[in-house]
Amino acid sequence: MAAKITKETYLYWYELMLRLRKFEERAGMLYGQQKIRGFCHLYIGQEAVAAGMMSALQSKDRVITAYRDHALAIAKGISSNAAMAELFGKETGCTKGKGGSMHFFSKEHNFFGGHGIVGAQIGLGAGIAFADQYLENDNVTICFFGDGAARQGILHETFNMAMIWNLPVIFVCENNGYAMGTSVKRTSNVTKIANLGQAYDMPSASVDGMSCEAVHEAIEKAADRARSGEGPTFLEICTYRYKGHSMSDPQKYRTKEEVVAYKKLDPIETTLDTILAKKYATQAEIDAIQAKVDEEIDACVTFAENSPYPDDSELYKDIYTDDQYPFLTE
DSSP states (O other): OGGGOOHHHHHHHHHHHHHHHHHHHHHHHHHHTTSSOSOOOOOTTOHHHHHHHHHHSOTTSEEEOOSOOHHHHHHTTOOHHHHHHHHTTOTTSTTTTSSOTTOOOBTTTTBOOOOOSTTHHHHHHHHHHHHHHHHTOOOOEEEEEETTGGGSHHHHHHHHHHHHHTOSEEEEEEEOSOTTTSOGGGTOSOOSGGGGGGGGTOOEEEEETTOHHHHHHHHHHHHHHHHTTOOOEEEEEEOOOSSOSSTTOOOTTSOHHHHHHHHTTOHHHHHHHHHHHTTSSOHHHHHHHHHHHHHHHHHHHHHHHHSOOOOGGGTTTTSSOSSSSTTSOO
């Protein structure tokens, strides 16, 4: 597997993760300035999950997740401009300023949310996979949820149906250890969340979520299984968020020393170390990537600030669809 991960892959991972990190850092700053309102859940620290996913999937594959959705949405192809404008509540946002931080969406990019109800997307992810199975294509759906949502009843109902129907879906628990603020070991005697799949004979594994290589390999294997008609896989991807659950989280449930220890595993830094060690890029080329990303993030903030708010006439639009079966189309 390692032989398939090329120089281009490492450079792609580095630039994508840097883009996601810089976007989220700027979003946090703008939230503090009250230019972004409402809830805001940052992905800082978890970027290897998004990067490893993207190099393992095809553009036609579907992604659905919970409310910590900015990074996965951008990774899937939603522009930084559209993402930042959505955080600002502007009409140029990816959901026309109506969804905000927790409800990113783009049918064009096969990104189906962004869901604020804990665990709700688990059943929806299986439903999207069922639609693709019905259409007899080889698309794969990857459904993300957190370690807190793994305790929801909908997970068990969905796992059962997904196995009965042999759906082309990858369930991914992004286990960052604390759900909203309670450690995994305090919520269940099953602390290895991957074990939950065993009750349904679903192929399951725990994955190092701080390693792009490990994430890529696990998701590629699961996607190959799904695409070949072998059904679902459950991956517990063990990662870590450097920031709180949301911007209002004082993080009193963990020590500063713990956060510092995890930052030594920062996937952006370890990927950069690999690039430099293998001489995949010079320092000048790395500097150019960093400058390019910085320019993009500055530009998306300017774009969001200069964009108009939605017109009042938009209030009752996009609630229903004229298409009776919107997912049953190619």
